[in-house]
C-alpha cells in the first residue's frame with residue numbers, strides 16, 4: 001500500500017519534471033522561431049521605410065505637387081511611379097493630394113487603380129499630412145490586399161506640406177514562407193486582431209475581447225475594410241513560467257505554448273504557438289520509461305530482498321540448529337560432568353569408607369594382638385615378682401622366658417606390619433619352582449599337622465624357571481596352605497598343590513575342599529585387613545601381602561571356586577626359561 005503510494009508519487013513527480021523539461025525545450029525552440037520571424041518582418045519593413053521620405057524630396061515629386069497638374073503631367077508621373085515601384089519591389093507607390101485624393105499611382109493602369117481614390121481615413125496619410133512619418137498596416141480597401149503603408153510629407157520651399165508620398169508593401173510572401181513551419185505564427189495589431197497567421201482562418205480574429213472601443217477604433221481607420229471581425233476562442237492559462245493557451249476551432253481543442261514579442265515601431269505583436277501535444281507525448285514517454293525502469297528496479301529489489309530474506313532465514317535456522325546442538329552438547333557435558341562428579345564422590349566416599357573399615361579392622365586386630373600378649377606378659381611379670389620374693393628363682397626365670405616369648409610374638413607382629421608397609425629389598429631372580437615349594441611345605445608342616453590335612457603335590461615335569469624372589473614366594477605358598485587349612489577346619493580332605501607351564505607363564509594352584517570364597521567377598525579378600533575370621537585368629541593381611549608380592553614379581557594372584565567345591569588360588573609366575581640341571585642357586 002505504502003509502496004503503491006510511493007510509486008504514484010514518484011510517477012507524478014517524474015511526470016511534472018518531464019513535462020516541464022519538454023515545455024522548456026519547446027519554449028526554447030519557439031523563441032528561436034520568434035526571433036527569426038521578428039527579424040524577417042523588421043528587415044522587410046526596414047528595407048522600404050526610408051524610400052517614401054527619399055521620394056518626397058525628389059524634385060519631380062515636389063514639382064508635381066507645386067504646380068497645378070496637367071493630364072500629361074499625371075500620365076508621366078504615373079509611369080515614373082510605376083517604374084520606381086517596380087525597381088523598389090514594393091506593392092504600390094502613389095501620391096496623395098492634401099485633400100486625401102490620390103493624384104497618381106503606380107497601379108494607374110489596373111482595374112483596382114488608386115487614382116482618384118480618397119484615403120483621408122488612413123492614419124498613414126493623416127500622420128504624414130501633419131508632418132510626421134505615417135505607418136499603418138491594413139487591408140487595402142480598393143485592392144483587398146493586406147499591406148503595410150508608409151506615408152511621407154512632401155514640402156515646398158517654405159516647408160509647407162503640399163502632398164504625401166504613400167508606399168504599400170505586401171506581406172503575403174512572408175506569410176506564405178511560414179506555412180511550412182512546425183509552429184503556428186500569428187501577428188496581431190494593437191487591438192489584438194490577427195492579420196497574419198499560418199492558419200488563414202485565424203485572420204481578422206481578435207485575440208483580445210472585441211470591445212466597442214476596439215471595434216470603433218478599427219472601423220475609423222477602415223483597417224480591415226468591410227471584413228467582419230470575430231474573436232478567436234482562446235483560453236489562456238499558465239503553467240509555471242510557461243504561457244499556455246487552448247484554442248477550440250471547428251470543434252477541436254488544441255493546446256499551445258505561446259511566446260510573443262512586440263514590435264513597437266510597427267505596433268505589432270508577433271506570436272509563436274507551439275502545439276504541446278507532442279511535448280506532452282514526449283513527457284509521457286519519459287514517464288512511461290521511468291515507470292518501467294522503476295518497475296524493473298522494484299522487481300529486482302523485491303527479488304533481491306526475497307533472496308536476502310530467504311538467506312537470512314536459512315542462516316537463522318542454521319544458527320538455531322547450531323545453538324540447539326551446542327545446548328544439547330552442553331547439557332550432555334553437564335550431565336556427564338555431574339555423573340562424573342557423582343562417581344568421584346561415590347568413589348571418594350567408598351575409598352573413605354573402605355579406609356575407615358580397614359582402619360577399624362586393623363585397630364581391632366592390632367589391639368587384640370598386642371593387648372592379649374601384653375596382659376599375659378603382665379601376669380607373667382607379676383607372678384615372677386612374687387616368685388623372686390619367695391626366692392623361687394628357677395620358676396621366676398621360666399616366667400621371664402614366657403614374657404620374652406610374648407615379646408618376640410609382638411615383635412613378629414610388628415615385623416609383619418612393616419612388611420605390609422614397606423617393600424622388601426629382595427632383588428628379583430630367576431629360579432626353579434620345585435625347591436621353593438618343598439621349603440614352604442616344610443615351614444607349614446607344623447600348622448598342617450595340627451589341622452590334620454595332607455598336601456598332595458603335583459608339579460609338572462620340565463617346568464621352566466620362574467622370575468621373582470624365592471623367600472617371598474615361599475611366604476606366599478605358606479600363606480595359601482595356611483588359609484586352606486583354616487578353610488578346611490573340621491572337614492576332611494587334602495590340599496592339592498599343582499603347577500604347570502601355560503604360555504610364557506608358570507601357574508601354580510592351591511586347592512582346598514573348604515566352603516570356597518563367596519562371590520560377595522571374592523574381590524575384597526585381597527584388601528589389607530580384610531578377614532572373616534574372629535578377632536585374634538586373623539589379621540586379614542595374608543592375602544593382601546601375597547597379592548602385592550606377586551604383583552612385584554610381574555605375576556598375579558587370583559581366586560576361583562572349584563566346580564566340585566573348595567577354593568582354588570592361582571599363583572601366576574613369569575617363566576624365564578627351562579630349568580637346567582634341576583636346581584638353580586638361590
Ligand code: ADP
Nearest residue numbers: 483487525531532533538539540541542543567
Ligand atoms: P586371614 O587369614 O588373617 O583372615 P587373609 O588375607 O589370609 O587373612 O585371608 C582373608 C580372608 O580370605 C579370610 O578371612 C577368608 O575369609 C578368606 N579366605 C582366604 N583363604 C581362603 C580359602 N582357602 N577358602 C575360603 N576362604 C578363604
